[in-house]
Amino acid sequence: MKRVLPVLAAFVALVLALSAHAAETKPAAKPAAKPAAAPAVTDSLGMLERAVAKDSTKFDNLYRLGIMYLDREKNDEASKVFSKANRVKPKQVKVLVNLGVALDNLGRPGEAQDYYKQAIALAPTDSLASCRLATSLYAQGKHGEAMTQLRSLIEKQPRSYCAYFTMGVAFADAGLYRDAIRMWKKVVEIAPASPEAQSAKESIDVLERFLAGS
Helix, strand or coil: CCCHHHHHHHHHHHHHHHHHCHHHHCCCCCCCCCCCHHHHHHHHHHHHHHHHHHCCCCHHHHHHHHHHHHHCCCHHHHHHHHHHHHHHCCCCHHHHHHHHHHHHHCCCHHHHHHHHHHHHHHCCCCHHHHHHHHHHHHHCCCHHHHHHHHHHHHHHCCCCHHHHHHHHHHHHHCCCHHHHHHHHHHHHHHCCCCHHHHHHHHHHHHHHHHHHCC
């Protein structure tokens, strides 16, 4: 039972970092200057919902609304809005990836993976789409397929930090803790300001303390 803790910590870190998708699909959020900023965000959501209800043909509004729904874990609403955005303006990689994220969160990995694959076909160098696909496959128990995807991505893009992060989670899940640490240190080295790096640092700390006490 003692060995479960690092695996859980790593998996939670994966979910938090990769489902955020902010680093590569939308601008990073700025810290609020005042506590009063929260109502403005709520108002923005309401305004976007009303705008889309009035005219559901405007791509930018649909995409922004989908992102807001994802941020609030309203995955069913997000999937519907991203589906509309995909019909209005097909073949947009960021829409396909985020639609996949929403579907994965809804427990529909097969559909999610189809959208990730569509995104990869349109943009073979999009590392986020490949990482999301690998994560989805791994969560389904398709470990070999997921690792092949990650190794291929790292071979093509040696600085793809999301690939190193996801591979670190896979190693931790397999009990290969030193390999996991090695992968996560690559994340911190390549992209120290990324959400993945923050999660990697926390996971490294957990594993190193665990190994020191073994």
